[in-house]
Amino acid sequence: MKLNPQMKLIIGLPLLISAALGSAAALTPVPDKVSCAVADRQAFTQPDQLRLTGWLGARVEANEANRLVKIDVNRLLEGYRKRPGRQSWDGEHLGKWLHAATLAWVNTGDSALRQKLDYAAAELPKCQQADGYLGTYLEKDRWTEWDVWAHKYNLLGLITYMRYTGNLEPLPACRRMGDLLCSTFGEEPGKRDIIKAGEHVGLAPTSVLEPMVLLYRFTGEKRYLEFCQYILRAWEHPNGPKVISTLLTAKRVDKVANGKAYEMLSCLNGALEYYRTIGDPNLLEACLNAWKDIVERRLYITGAASYGELFRGDFDFPNVADVGETCVTVTWIQFNAQLLRLTGQAHFGEQLEHVVLNQLFGAQKCDGSAWGYYVQMEGKKPYSATLDGHCCLSSGPRGVALIPTFAVSTDADGVVVNLYDAGTAKLILKDQTPVTLVTETRYPAEDQVRLAMGLAGEKEFTLKLRMPAWCRATSVRVQGQPVALSPGPDGYVAVQRSWEDGDHVELEFKLEPRVVIGDHKNNGKVAVLYGPLVLAAEADLLGNQLPTLQAVALPSADLSALAIAAEPAPDRIKTWAGAEVFHVNAISRRASKSGEPGAVLPIRLIPFADAGNSGAEYKVWIPVGQSEGNLLLDEKESRSRPGNVAGSITDGDPNSFVVTFEGKPASEDWFAATLAAPTDVKRVTFVHGKTFHDGGWFDASGGKPRVQVRATPAGEWETVGVLKDYPATTAMTASGLVGGESFTCELPKTTKVFGVRVVGKPASGDDPRQAFASCGELLAE
């Protein structure tokens, strides 16, 4: 193995590591008053004890420096100082920021951030009302929507702040919030039903379970525990979301209440906190069932877990449909982290690596300054730096701030490595022996990971290493000697030995490309992965041979034909020292007129985490092979009104639909494709887009939708036929249309055209104040 200079230094000067042990004493968190019934299998690392310096470290640092410390705390306090806030869940952002920013401050010790934290923690209690209320609603509107929810985040944020700063000044405010919840909600006469105090069959308000468990442990007040027990009972009340009973019997998250993913995972994170505290095994079993169901049937390839913010049916993964809410990504990370702590099973660490390196980093702008709400499998990254109306923009930083807690941990046997990144971890073994673990690597841009132990003396313990599940060729060498790679019952490869200062371990995780064949809605497409990274095609990395992202196809799913190879990212998109792009052989999606197979056109793929950072369009699932026949494929599209769905009607994918919705009526709507060169057309097919309760189809009561063509680039549109099989819809009824239906119009004669469009009257459904139509795809032959 080739050692780099720094590594030689470590091995050559083992005392250097042990000498570092005495420096920078760990911050001592305020202990709980109540100890837990269930002992954690892994003790997570306090963020001041782990400094990550590789790719993960770059993202963690960017989160602190470019987002958390830059937040205007007065903006966060605004809805409390002047009730009601800008919108109904404006109150959640302060607590979410307090949680993330406290963890980030523990990690970096940034005094500017600490000042902001102190200010927020002092100012928020000043906004508390006499009875303990600390939401953003007016008194008449209390407990109707998102104000139990705001109390949840205020408690989570302030408890985290108090625990790590040792400043207990906000404690009375927290107790008064807890007391108000206890006196307001319950089964006793005169108390309110918490299920009715918020959205999503009560999932939103009852997710206050998590901080109420923490408040019980922090204060030792029994009534907070009794309130938690009330929530668990309320879940199973006739009007409740039946969280635990559904997960124990149906074992499916899409069957719990309305399937709202963020709120449900928030509840499950509370259930696990309760399990840790009290030890009710049903709660753990329910959560494990939920985890298995999500991983096996409801997880996107990047680790996203919802579209339209809900858990959906089995393998129902549209690429564009409000996919991948970042709040869901972050609560999914918290859920896996909880399960990893509680069970010590490596497969939760595997999920953490996958979702962090792909969906979470894909939602974070590479410089940490902004976040995406829905971060979909294709389109443009919707980065935003404001908070108004954007739950996700204060959730994302919480996910990144958690990374140092679980990257490296300890358990009863020794040290556990869950994520691989360069850096230094100062760990305390169960018997209080300090161990420093120094990691050197550019993983995932390098398949070598070098670990070095720092110890004051010789010590026998176990080093547990998570072997990435995607990797087919791994090796572990301790002091140059190969180690057997048989994972233990917890899934980790365990190296038990008497360690000495400077002992070194070399890991190799062979980084290779993989191709995943699409199914269901991605039939005919593939996704390309490289090591742990999901890759995407991006409009800015096509070279000059392919005009648009839509024109890109891969010649086959065969790795040798694709010739995928990693290379350093060009400087303009180098987001960290090891940033890479990936050469792949692409082809033009449109068959050439002569019918000859398309020439191989190399393009570069980019990690999903970095894709779209420049504002360019990207896509994860790439079509395979050339498309025959459709003359409109990848041609320029337009429609009468832009609508609010980011699909396409010329991309060869009927699932990526568009609409003309703008909240207004219209007498006509049209969907068009313009050809770059005049082309002979003999038939036109309209593939229907999705229909909704308030429109999405053509009202055929005054005539079927018309097909029009034009003979010059900017000429008049001329009607050449109608979609005669279009059903007898009205403004109100879609006559069974749901989306995906095809209607073809044979032209009276083959016609040379510059453009094709379908025109009709949009339908209003149940809302006559507006009307719109929808199209999945427009085809011409």
Ligand SMILES: [Zn+2]
């Ligand atoms: Zn959100």
